[in-house]
Amino acid sequence: MKFKDNQNILENYGKRYLFFIPKVFMIEIKTSKRIEIVDITERVREIVESQDVVDGIALVYTKHTTTAVVVNENESGLKEDILKVLEKLIPSRAGYMHDRIDNNADSHLRAILMGNSVVIPITNGKLDLGTWQRILFVELDGPRVRRVVVKVIPC
Numbered sequence: 466m467k468f469k470d471n472q473n474i475l476e477n478y479g480k481r482y483l484f485f486i487p488k489v490f491m492i493e494i495k496t497s498k499r500i501e502i503v504d505i506t507e508r509v510r511e512i513v514e515s516q517d518v519v520d521g522i523a524l525v526y527t528k529h530t531t532t533a534v535v536v537n538e539n540e541s542g543l544k545e546d547i548l549k550v551l552e553k554l555i556p557s558r559a560g561y562m563h564d565r566i567d568n569n570a571d572s573h574l575r576a577i578l579m580g581n582s583v584v585i586p587i588t589n590g591k592l593d594l595g596t597w598q599r600i601l602f603v604e605l606d607g608p609r610v611r612r613v614v615v616k617v618i619p620c
């Protein structure tokens with residue numbers, strides 16, 4: 466690549482970052498069971514691809530204390546395995562202190578175990594996920610209407 470081309474790329478990048486206003490998007494998810502895994506990959510992809518970000522990261526963050534967001538495979542057997550392991554590691558109503566006031570300590574503890582956000586690289590304007598990787602929202606105390614924040618950040 467010639468020096469002149471490099472110079473143009475730098476100028477374009479400079480402009481992109483100078484005038485880029487970070488945007489926050491909200492995904493609303495209506496769950497239908499107490500525990501449920503919802504694939505939100507396409508909804509996040511739509512947001513990311515609507516933005517003028519060539520390279521960056523997408524933050525996907527759930528705003529609740531009894532939900533989680535993970536990246537993994539959306540396969541029905543695996544999703545059942547995840548729920549079984551959660552029940553095994555953190556059984557329901559096992560004498561938790563929080564159950565005295567809210568009766569959902571298992572939901573909080575499972576949410577802590579799984580985590581409340583993921584960060585996905587954006588490469589060439591697209592979510593840079595592996596072949597089998599999907600963004601999964603995990604409801605742990607539904608059914609409810611939930612909100613997930615998506616923030617697209619150039620870097």
Ligand code: ZN
Nearest residue numbers: 567569570573
């Ligand atoms: Zn609670």
